[in-house]
Amino acid sequence: MAKTKDLQIELMNLLGREDVDLDEVLTLTAQLAESDENRVRFSVDASHIDRLGRELVAKQETAVAELVKNGYDADAKLVELTFIDVDSPGGTLEIFDNGNGMTRSQLINGFMRLSTTDKADTPFSPLYKRARAGRKGIGRFAAQRLGTKLTIITQTKESPNALKISVDWNKYTAHKELATISHIISELPKDRPQGTLLVIENLRDSWSRTQISRAYRYTSELLEPYPLSKEKTGIKKIDPGFNTAFYVQQNGEIETVADVESVILKHAVGVVNGHIDDAGRAYWSFDGKKVGLEIKDQPIDINTKYKQIIPGGISFQAHYFIDDSDYIPTSFKTVVRNALQENGGIRLYRNGFRVLPFGEKYDDWLRLEHSSSLRSVLGPHRNTNFMGYVSVNDPEGIHFQETASREGLVENDAFFALREFVSMSLKAAAVVVAHERDRKPLPRQTKRYKSPEEALDAFMGKATKLSMNILDKRPDELKNDVIEMQVAAKEAQKLIEEIPMLRVLAGLGLMIGEFTHEIKLAFGAVRNALDLMRKHVSEEGQDSLEDLGSLFISIQSFARYFDHAVVDNAHRGLVPVDLVGVVGDFKDIVRPRLDELKIDISVIQNDYDLFTKPMHNSEWTSILFNLYSNSLKAIKKTDVKGKILVELGEQDGKIYLQFSDNGIGIPKENWEQVFDAFYTTSPQPGTTATYSEELTGSGLGLKVVKDIIRTAKGTIEVIDPPEGYTTSFLIEVPKALPEEIPDDAY
Missing domain, CATH: 3.30.565.10 (Histidine kinase-like ATPase, C-terminal domain)
Structure with a gap:
């Protein structure tokens, strides 16, 4: 008690001085607090x-x-x-x-x-x-x-x-x-x-x-x-x-x-430039010292119907990247890949001002993704192979007019001519570089069967013929091989039983492609309608109108995302998949919906260069959206604040992805069954259920996911979830070898 009194007196004397030392005041205050025998307080040691x-x-x-x-x-x-x-x-x-x-x-x-x-x-x-x-x-x-x-x-x-x-x-x-x-x-x-x-x-x-x-x-x-x-x-x-x-x-x-x-930029294979002179003549150039190419003012023959209306005052520049160790050192690959994945593409500037959404993620205004998926041009030429801009000088707006919503340009003949000029120039550069590198990316065609049954019959026929030809010669060595072939045929027969539902799902994929195409055609009209409504709706209705605008942007993003997934898969071989980019795209797309549902989503990336063995990008779209839809249904059945965690990294030469949520959870005795065909925890859909509700509750989602991963020589299993979560799926697939990554992987 005496110590407390002394400290109080010392503090009072200190406060009475004209020049108060606040550091000393705080020190005495802390000592006074420590001397309090009836109350205790948290304190923080400076070494913390x-x-x-x-x-x-x-x-x-x-x-x-x-x-x-x-x-x-x-x-x-x-x-x-x-x-x-x-x-x-x-x-x-x-x-x-x-x-x-x-x-x-x-x-x-x-x-x-x-x-x-x-x-x-x-x-x-x-x-x-x-x-x-x-x-x-x-x-x-x-x-x-x-x-x-x-x-x-x-x-x-x-x-x-x-x-x-x-x-x-x-x-x-x-x-x-x-x-x-x-x-x-x-x-x-x-x-x-x-x-x-x-x-x-x-x-x-x-x-x-x-x-x-x-x-x-x-x-x-x-x-x-x-x-x-x-x-x-x-x-x-x-x-x-x-x-x-x-x-x-x-x-x-x-x-x-x-x-x-x-x-980043110095690792480009070269720089593509182009311009249109006042007479409407189009030229492109390529400065590519890394591949020993220098092309100056090469005329490019755009479609005759556009030659009369293509204006002058157009120029562009694009750095051209090919993911190859000859051009990008291993130590810089991740940086360059990330930059191209996030910011690759060709942006458009009109009279010095940026025009959105040209060059944004998922925007394929030059149709490079479409061209690449069709494999009609030699050499990699996706949006993520380029980093650049187009400059259009049209002060009076004679040729290039903005839409009423101030997003994009009116798609008139001048716009189509501009698109054709830039796209053809970029593809021309890709072709000459591919030729210089002596690359032939077109795959060899193989016999295609009309149905799995026809393929199975052909397999059995060849197996029987093989057995008749060789069993008499070396029966002991080859007998087991033939038996294995017959077992494989029986397994194939089991798969045929799942074909009807898989055909339905394949048909659904085509429907998604058609739907996204048709709905994109309506975007311009919707934007114009929103712009018109903003001028006439009262102040009380502006908030609702803004909500409607946000919903439209969300729908637009989903349409672009699924359109990209469909185009990316069409007529395309397998390529290593950049899991970091795929998960990033997925998170960007689902975040608005999750924000609306007040569900948090977190992504933890533990390593760089997370490239899977060759797969389809769209397969990962299917995997993530199946797990995501299951999580939404599981969270909906609880009263907790929902959260989803996606963690990815590399371990023991494999790429892993762990997908967790805090929904209702899966009983441990059902962990193996959830991957069986037609096994589902969802109630049977009622008579008023929509077509999509019937499909998502069919019990095929995780079966499809498992088949995709198994085809990639990977595994998927339900594991003990991290703290704060109730369900966790762990996916592991082999990591791509450096030589497996083709030039057009991006």
Whole structure:
């Protein structure tokens, strides 16, 4: 009690001074709280900061990636990282992003406050509405993991001055109360319009060029490498893209280690250029030093019906990529693949302004995906083989008019001529490159049977003929082989019994293709109707109209997704499947529906380069949507907040995908049965059930999934779910060998 009284007196004397030392006040307050015999309180030891930095961020490359993600979250277009004298520990790292910067309140209540709810309260960035990429609260600990001192200099566009805080992490030692450690915040003259500079001194580790390149790779999922295109978009707050540049400064000399040009664009096989002169003559060129090709102003003969109306003022540029170790080193493959998967394609700019949705994911305005699926042109030429833009100069809007909804262009003859010119030029480049590489991608045709029964009869006939010809010659050696062939024939007979329902499902696939084609034709009319309604609906009805617009966008995304899946599968051989891209596409498509149902979906990617053995992309679409629909039905039967988890990675030479949900669950005794044909936990559909409800409750979904995976020499099983989930499916398939990945896999 005496100690408490002494502390109270000392605190009162301290508060009575004219110049109060708040650090000392906090220290005495903490000691006074500890002396309270009747109440106890949680306290935080300052050394907790050190432990968090080392335990939450194990790798130095991961720490740098987290700080880059903070720049992405701040709506930066560019983050520049300069590693100064880092060949040994003790160097300096400077990270500058040209994002929004931080106000005094954001700096104090955001960066300097642990466990904030900022990312939960504001899941999207303020300007470009980017989904937050940084992990909550990791940034400050990443800085502590990297060095012993951090200096932050930040300024917003509106602020008259910059703010500066220096943090000495060595102050955070054991047996100190966290709240008693303070840092001075000061104002400086602005030397930049906006943005944030982090200076991390006395680095704990050395940094090799390989480690710096690896850190760049960790941020590749954020990259939208379009320095080659114009930033103007014509639509307010459209994201202009995000890039990073990594430099090393040694003895005053600066060297570029990794940026968009050095890591992505320089690995292109070549650059395709094209233009149309004022007389309407079309030309294309190709600069491809990697394959020893240089073609200048080659005339291209577009369709005669368009020659009279194709305007001048059109040009384009596209970097052409082929996924081959001759052009892309193994260490950069993942970065380049991710960039092409997310941002490949040809964007369209009209009078310097971006026109959506041309060049967006799933948009095939040049019909490159369609052409590639038909295998009518030699050489890889999908959207993800190109990264570029088309520039159209038509100030008066004589030839190229925007639709009433301001999305897309009116599809008139000028538009068709433009599409044909660019598409033909890109395919011409693909053909000459394929010829130079001596590649022949067209598969050899084999005999096709009219039905499985005909194929089985042919098999049995050949087996019988074989047995008659050879059993007399070497009966002991060949008898078992013939028996195995006969057993295989019997198994084939069993499969025929499932043919009727599989034919129904195949017919459904054709219906989906027809449906998506027909519904896409109506998109323009719907957009125009929505635009007209916006002008006449009262303010009270605007919210409902916005909801309708969001629903239309969701339907449009689903139509593009399934249209892509159908086209991708048509007349196409097997190729290794990039599981990271497939799962990413799936998540993007189902997220709006899950948000509406208030179901969370998370994806954990544990490894890079997750390419399966050759399969159809559409097979994975079927796998994921079967598991997804089962999860929705299972979650619907519970009262909990739904959640779905997809985890993927590599283990023991196999690619795995684990799909979990917190629905009603599957009894353990039924884990094996769920893969049997016609086994279902769904009730029998009633007389008012729709055709799709009858099919989805038929018990064939998981059977189809298992057959797909078994054909790929993989496995699927129900396993014990992770904590917080009730059902978990584990899929494993062989990993693709490097030589199995063809040039047109992307």
